[in-house]
Amino acid sequence: MRRLLLLVTIPAMAAAQTPLPELPEIDVKSLPRIPGPMTDHLGDPSRGIGTSAFDTQIRAQARHAGTVEPAVALPPGSLKLQDAVSYPAGWKAYRVDVPAHGAIHARLRGNHEAWFRVRTVNRWGSLEKGMLQNKIPTGNPEASYKNPTGDAKSIYFIVDTTEADLHEEPFTLEIRVS
Numbered sequence: 001m002r003r004l005l006l007l008v009t010i011p012a013m014a015a016a017q018t019p020l021p022e023l024p025e026i027d028v029k030s031l032p033r034i035p036g037p038m039t040d041h042l043g044d045p046s047r048g049i050g051t052s053a054f055d056t057q058i059r060a061q062a063r064h065a066g067t068v069e070p071a072v073a074l075p076p077g078s079l080k081l082q083d084a085v086s087y088p089a090g091w092k093a094y095r096v097d098v099p100a101h102g103a104i105h106a107r108l109r110g111n112h113e114a115w116f117r118v119r120t121v122n123r124w125g126s127l128e129k130g131m132l133q134n135k136i137p138t139g140n141p142e143a144s145y146k147n148p149t150g151d152a153k154s155i156y157f158i159v160d161t162t163e164a165d166l167h168e169e170p171f172t173l174e175i176r177v178s
Contacts (some may be wrong), residue, residue: 023080023174028072036071037094037156038125039063045117045162055164062089068125068158078176083159085169090161096175097154098147104176106157108141110171116141118173119158131155164173 022165071093120131120143130146
């Protein structure tokens with residue numbers, strides 16, 4: 001029995017330590033700009049203690065467009081992209097096409113990861129079946145979507161900031177399709 005445990009445990013430990021494959025990098029400036037998702041259901045995570053009324057008002061006006069702008073369409077497959085926060089709106093949207101019964105995960109990496117939130121929404125800016133969120137902020141800005149249907153679906157990852165006055169804060173967004 002002990003030998004059987006070793007035969008099962010050792011490969012499992014090796015698999016857990018195997019690094020994920022390197023993702024191809026995409027230049028965000030080369031991606032097509034598209035209309036973003038609706039903003040009706042999206043709150044502003046920067047409102048709160050320590051935010052000045054002036055910064056809040058500027059950010060609210062920048063978010064008044066009705067859709068999340070800027071927004072870009074990502075090519076299919078797993079990838080990594082370098083981007084920066086747009087001021088004053090503090091958010092960006094990335095449209096991703098998810099194959100039937102496919103799954104996708106987005107993870108943001110940066111110097112100040114706790115200043116970011118990543119959300120998954122549909123075209124109307126709301127949640128639907130298959131969208132998993134970090135409803136409780138953990139400091140790990142990530143979100144995922146598992147397509148429960150037999151059809152390909154377009155969803156949006158929204159990168160949002162919790163700080164009202166970030167200027168061109170750089171980040172890396174890793175998209176993994178499975």
